[in-house]
Amino acid sequence: MIEVQSISKRYGSFLAVRDLSFSVSRGEIIGLVGPNGAGKTTTMKIITGYLVPNDGRVLIDGGDVALDPVKAQERIGYLPESNPIYPEMSVQDYLLWMGKMRGLKGSRLVERLSYAVKACDIEGRLTSTVRTLSKGLRQRVGIAQAILHDPDILILDEPTSGLDPNQIIEIRDLIRDLGRDKTVILSTHILSEVEETCSRALMIVGGTLAVDDRIDHLLGDRTLHFRVAKAGDDTAELLRAVEGVEEVRPLDAAKDTRRFLVVPKDGIDLAPALFHLAVERGWELLELSPARRSLEDVFREATVSGGVAS
């Protein structure tokens, strides 16, 4: 549905995004993560047609966004990072105005307005002036504005910033709910948010794509922690020889015990094979457990080394 084809964007002499490519299909919820200044916001601005890339292009259902931004923008709901809302307008006036600018009118406008207001839980504050709203409320008005016209594509730049924990859960549920029939690209600093909300993570480091993988792959669902006692120095070699093992990483070695992270080839459950190996070799099996990596680990690997995490 969205094809980002080797885009680059330069601000003066600074290359904010370099040769970035990825594609998104309908119904996916993509989490865009990466350190500050990595190019996440620039990428989103290019997808929405606000900026034109110096190189490459973005296609939405085959149409080039830079050539016909209006056609793409009709289908996009966008929450910019700074969430700008005119301070002198009331919430209701603002949302009605945005709806009209997006071509909604009459009963359809009223219907969509009441949906968005309910979904973002701002029904009680419709007559408030935007100036008087807290950051969390403003953020929810921004999200209401983005979903108002029932767009196919939602681009949300840090949607949960400024929200309290309860509101974060509500907005996550809303995003997951919207993601059933819409395509969502969101950026965030909170990695647990990506784990909980998104189906896929894109990690951008230094303007390039460092990681592009499904969340369950990234978190290594079937990766195992394996700890044995009474094993020799060749343990790692022996483990690598087991069928279906992709990678063995020695972790900490205490006095008598050795600990490894064993990564299987795609989706294979290694537990029985490792158990048999231990029995065969006479090792004392102390631990054989799923090692859920956190996205923080993936993030650190990708950003510190600059390389591609497994």
Next chain:
Amino acid sequence: MSRVLVLASKEFKSYFNSWLAYVFIACFVTVSMLAHFYWGEFFGTGRADISPFFRSLPLTLLILVPGLTMRQWARESEMGSIELLMTLPAQGWQLVLGKFLGTLGLVAVALLCTAGIPLTAAWLGDLDWGPVLAGYLAALLLGGAYVALGLFASSWFREQFLALIGSAALCSLFGLMSWPKVLGWASNISETAVSVLGFVGFYGRFEAIQRGVIDFRDVAWYLSITALFLFFNVCRLHLRRLA
């Protein structure tokens, strides 16, 4: 077209939301009345002549209109709301035209509020309404040209104060170019300079229309300058996307 009107009415209303509109209208009417009744010595002449009011209009508009246009694009840039505006499914020309009409609407309301001046004259004596209507038409055309110039200038700045200076400078350039004093200085240099300045500048054309001489070329000149700078403004928006 409906997007243009939706944007125009929002801009128009937001002037009133922020009290700017009331201050603008109050200043506009006060300056016009002072110019007419006090400096113009309306009561001293003993004639139902409101030309002092119309003679003051080019300067009043020149001083006050940049105060309206400065907040347009510069404020959007400052607040970041330009990002939302430019990701709405609207063409650049629709955004520019919407802002132009919203601001021109306020200028028109301010002009309407000065209706007391010709009405007073008509009440005291026998007023010829033809030149009065022509004068208002000239003022609206001139106001429109200033709004277009001011909007264009405002689109280059991120801070409203700089936008004010920029708008005022650009409007003054066109507004004062054919002022009688300036033409006097230019006549010391060359006759060509006088005719070029007289052609490009706004003042002489305003004089002509306000006297009731509606020349198609004068009207067309105002409309062309307005359209040209609105077009430049649209170009400027496109340039933004590339920046």
